[in-house]
Amino acid sequence: MLRVFYFAAVLCGLFSSAPVLALDVDPQTYGYPITNPFAATLATTPEALRPKLPEDSDIDQDDYKIQLHPERAFELTDNFWPVTKMGYRLARQKGAAPLVFIIAGTGAAYSSSTPEYLKKLFYGAGYHVVQLSSPTSYDFMVSASRFATPGVSTEDADDLYRAMQAVRAQHPELKVTDYYLTGYSLGGLHAAFVSKLDETRRSFNFKRVLLLNPPVNLYASISNLNKLVQTEVKGVSNNTNFYDLIFKKLTRYFKQKGYIDINEAMLADFQSSKEALNDEQMAMLIGTAFRFSSADIAFTSDLLNHRGLITPPDVKIKKSTDMTPYFRRALTCDFDCYMTEQLIPMWRARYDGGSLNQLIQDVSLYSLKDYLHNSPKIAVMHNADDIILSRGDLGFLRSTFGDRLTVYPLGGHCGNLNYRVNSDAMLEFFRG
Amino acid sequence: MVKNLLLPSLLLATSLAHAQPDSEKPAVDDDGFKNPLQELKFRPGLDQRVFERSTLEALEVYDPFEPINREIYHFNYRFDEWVLLPTVRGYRWITPDFVEDRVTNFFNNIRDFSGLMNSLLQLKVKRSMDTTARILLNTTIGVLGAWDPATKMGIPQQREDFGQTLGYWGVPAGPYLMLPFFGPSSLRDGTGLLVDFETEGSVDFLEFASISMDTLPMTALWAIDLRKTTDFRYGQLNSPFEYEKIRYVVTEARKLQIAE
Structure with a gap:
């Protein structure tokens, strides 16, 4: 027993x-x-x-x-x-x-x-x-x-x-x-x-x-998202615009809907039609949303901290200021660029940080x-x-x-x- | 005996069921990760500027009145946040949903009149007939448009405005305009808006004198209802570059509406 x-x-x-x-x-x-x-x-x-x-x-x-x-x-x-x-x-x-x-x-x-x-x-x-x-x-x-x-x-x-x-x-x-x-x-x-x-x-x-x-x-995820805008999209060559290809299909939907939000259930109809996007086009779209976020982060962080990388330090932005030049500059700065130019220097100065690997480990x-x-x-x-x-x-x-x-x-x-x-x-x- | 046969055949069946789907799918890692990026085709390393090139091109919108447009954008934003949206909230709080819906339908019916005019002007036969049917049904059975039986019968509203009509006949959009109160537009579409208001204001069906669009309470109700049914919110894109993004999207969307 x-x-x-x-x-x-x-x-x-x-x-x-x-x-x-x-x-x-x-x-x-x-x-x-x-x-x-x-x-x-x-x-x-x-x-x-x-x-x-x-x-x-x-x-x-x-x-x-x-x-x-x-x-x-x-x-x-x-x-x-x-x-x-x-x-x-x-x-x-x-x-x-x-x-x-x-x-x-x-x-x-x-x-x-x-x-x-x-x-x-x-x-x-x-x-x-x-x-x-x-x-x-x-x-x-x-x-x-x-x-x-x-x-x-x-x-x-x-x-x-x-x-x-x-x-x-x-x-x-x-x-x-x-x-x-x-x-x-x-x-x-x-x-x-x-x-x-x-x-x-x-x-x-x-x-x-x-x-x-x-x-x-975090860094691997960001790299994945950054890579998405580098896909080989069919129908986009050096003289055709990626947005002409995709945005046209989407704006119709946005306008009818009345507001813009990139992660809503918008592709369901497209994907069953003959206009369906292929993997590369969809990847590009997801990557684009991420790049726009990156641009906003790079611009805002730079301006608030007076770093002068995107907005020159002596520029006083008013409500009527044409922001397009700063938008252009921010758009060419992806998340990697934001990390190397803004995040890592701040992290090193403030937290006595070290290498990129150390930052990746910490965050x-x-x-x-x-x-x-x-x-x-x-x-x-x-x-x-x-x-x-x-x-x-x-x-x-x-x-x-x-x-x-x-x-x-x-x-x-x-x-x-x-x-x-x-x-x-x-x-x-x-x-x- | 039957039992003895059943077991091996069951085993065989399950092993087959497992074997089948795996053969078609791409490789899966040991921890179950499917690595969705492995199937994508990427551009060669020195030719990876499609996003930048496309986006910078897209920023080129004809906007000669930009400084004043931006001021109006900020004015609209504040007016919306401080006056219009609180008014809409108050209206929704006081008014029963049932009444709100009747009001919305009523104004939609009036919008059908300008829609009909513009469909006719663009020689769109099917759409003109649909809209005529809508007006007839909704104004009679729908009690002056308070109800919308036409949509239930399968004739949904299809809006056409005078800006579209102008575009249809080849009038270019002209400079981008941020209209006070009404928001993003263009010289052509802003003009179209005025024409449409004139059309809708002159609607006086059945000589029903007490419903006139020109009285102040009626205009106020129209404005509140319009704001209520428009989903757009300033600040919704949550970006320091909202002005640019709206400008691009609105410009492109108008092109599409006209092409459609």
């Missing part, structure tokens, strides 16, 4: 010491319809397969502004008047409820489509929701960032943390039971660093933290490996065909997160966030 117990004990020991495996969603049963990662990234999920979300008119929400840097109102040039205060959106439930902070992805504002979608999802499930702009978006850089040179993840997380504390201070009447945190894309990386910071500052004691399609190696998920490995409250959802990942990144996530990592077979970059299977899993994780 005793032997049975020994045997059971040995078995238990065996199982508990075996590595915990990530949850790999079976491609056969997953049912996500878009198999092309670029199409998934651009078009996201077809309408019929999205979760049921509350209507805007059923959400008690408002946009607010907080002054985090009062001195900036006097220092900033005229063209920055709309963003001297940090904007955010708060959706509140009637009574006491848990609150979710949502951190937007690269260059995205709190009001862009993915944070809006996540807000509706969590609001519908009974959470208060606060949407925050990405530290790489121009409004956050101007109004909330201390150094306005995004890219050092610990500092970006610190800026976010201060912003979150200010948001809470602005709504003392809001009854919050617990705090939750999520972010997608670059916002996912930021969420990890914010969570780490919260372990020492203890302002929120996040109950659960969800990272959606985060970059693992990527690698530097949090032990913390992430030992924090059961943090989970990751990622896609096997995500375009911001590189070789070995999934392996790192598997060994770091174990069974707190879910790998979906399809979806590209964030294309399946609004797929019903994914949204159910997201809500389920927060429910605990």
